[in-house]
Amino acid sequence: MSMLFEPSSIGSLELPNRLIRSATAERMSDLDGRPEEPLAELYSELARGGIGLIITGHAFVHEGGRCHLRMTGIHRDDLMPALEMLTRAVHDENGLVVMQLNHGGRECASEAIPGLPVAPSPVPSSKGKERPQELNEDGIKDILGAFGDAAGRAQAAGFDGVQIHAAHGYLISQFNSPAANRRRDRWGSTPARRMGFLEEAAVSVRDRVGDQYPVLIKLGMEDYVRDGLTLKESVEIVRHLADWGIDALEISGGMGGTSVRKDVLRVEDEAYFLDAARQAREATDLPIILVGGMRSKQVMESILEEGSADFISMSRPLIRQPDLATRLREGQERSSCISCNRCWPPPGEYGIACRDPDREK
Template identity: 35%
Template sequence: MSTLYTETHIGSMQLKNRFIRSATWENMATEDGHMTEKLYAIYKELAQGEVGLIITGYANIVAEEKPNAGMMGMYDDSFIEEYKQLTELVHRNGAQIAMQLAYGGTKTTYNVGERVIFAPSEVCERGTKTLGKAMTIAEIDYIVQAFAKASLRAKQSGFDGVEIHGAHSYLINQFLSPYYNQRDDQYGGSLENRLRFLVEIYTETRKLVGDDYPILVKLTACDFFEGGLTFAETRVICKKLAAIGVDAIIISGNIHGKANDMIGESFEGHTIQPQGYFHQYGDVISREVNIPVITVGGLTDIDAIETIAANTNIQYFALSRPLLSEPDLVKRWQNGDRAQALCETCSKCRTKRGNFCIVNKQRKATIAGF
């Protein structure tokens, strides 16, 4: 019998199944990050599609930093009331919802030159070639406190938890990576020092939200390039996070748009898979920590997901692009239609008008304007 539809817990958060909507930038918020009717409709549709936990698109924690247009905001108290409407909407339709919080840093080409962009060191991001400002100690503390305050607002808004984005070459990931972090103070050098920024974010967040509020952390398995964060280091990081009280860890990758081309390639003894790109890495970590591990990336086949669930210690499965194509995919699978997701993993869903599937012409047009 499948365990995918059994009730479980991430910390104090009760989930009706093991399916998670991975954080997905929708590009549909207002210019200053506020909710729109299209966003409310998207989250309602996801909740009605029987996803156990919805993780929002990333929200910026300070007003002056926005790595992409149309992203949600959580940088002041003006967001709380409209997010209460969102969380109540999702709860009425039977799902849980967590907010992903992020500082993008130099993983951006948006409005570069018009704003200060923080980085651990003056090293260009490999993909965007954007150069940031090496942070002072005071600026590090400013961002630490911003994460904590944004998390408190999420709790006040009714979110069931928060996900701290520490992957994908965003700021936290860059602090962890020896390629990007070339500091010679207490935040650079050894892994313990490079981890300090993330530990401080967690610690200050926990002080504000309390001991029982779920805090998830998203990490990259490794940087997948020479000189970057290694998987061996990520294993140490995960053990540390579990020890200090993080409630779950999401293991992703740092190869946006390249994963399909890298299937079958091995890094540090583990191989990128056609279903669940990074689940071999997640499985290793799941056997070394006593908190849930979530895998994300390339999951389109229910049979493959059940095989991973049966043969690894991974507890949750996060999907993004398949749910853009079919918001009711989890419900379809649960109702007995086990056909593979319609998603072609082509990534054409990232458009200037927002993130939505342009390949699946048959999906119900429930979002006005699409």
């Protein structure tokens, strides 16, 4: 049997196969962040389609950390019934679901948050973007506590684990990045201090959920911007993850859209974070999940066989074919996703969908 369909575990969580749906912001929650019925239906469909584990789209842990409208919230207790609807939908189909926890920091759209966006330093992410407000010590403590509280809510709502979002230029990745973090206090100026925010967030989460609950991380291994986080520095972060209570590491990279590379059409373009996974493998015994342009069974299997990753995760291919895991098991060799990045709706439209005009019906 292909290794892709062998069971394996992440901490106390037993997955039936090695295929994971990577976090994908669905934009299917209401304007308070409350998930709506179509999101539960999407998760049912993914679970029915044979994926070993679903990771939800990023959910905001604090009202000042909402990245965009219609993002799912996990920042308030009154969202619990709607969150429970999601876990029920997955469990009714014998699936597993982990909630991704996020704070957008300087990437938050102004219409999505009450005040100014916050960040480690008042550095906009790109020209023309709003200048964020530098977080003070109280603000930092507040957000660290919010990560723990959100993890507690996810656990109580029946999620099978949580994933801390430490990639793609959001708040934790901003603290990790020398390009975004110019602080001179205990939270910046050296690699050890910059990763202190992630450490405290992980500890806040672990303290809240107890020893046995699965806590994953999605880590940006390299920023690909001037003065950004380098692979050498992120490998140092990887060395600490097990001590901070993390159970599995998903490898990603890039600030913003650079994590979602276009036109992955040839085998050589696939697995675009494989080098980072190989280096992380040298630095940790934690299970490694690899995302980024995973498209063909041949590439996925060779990576599992070489041992650079233990699980394969995908986002866009599962927008196109939610039952891709079953299709691969039954003989399809490759995802039909062409990585055209037409997964996002035009402004004003609802949800995510494959909008490749040539998509087979």
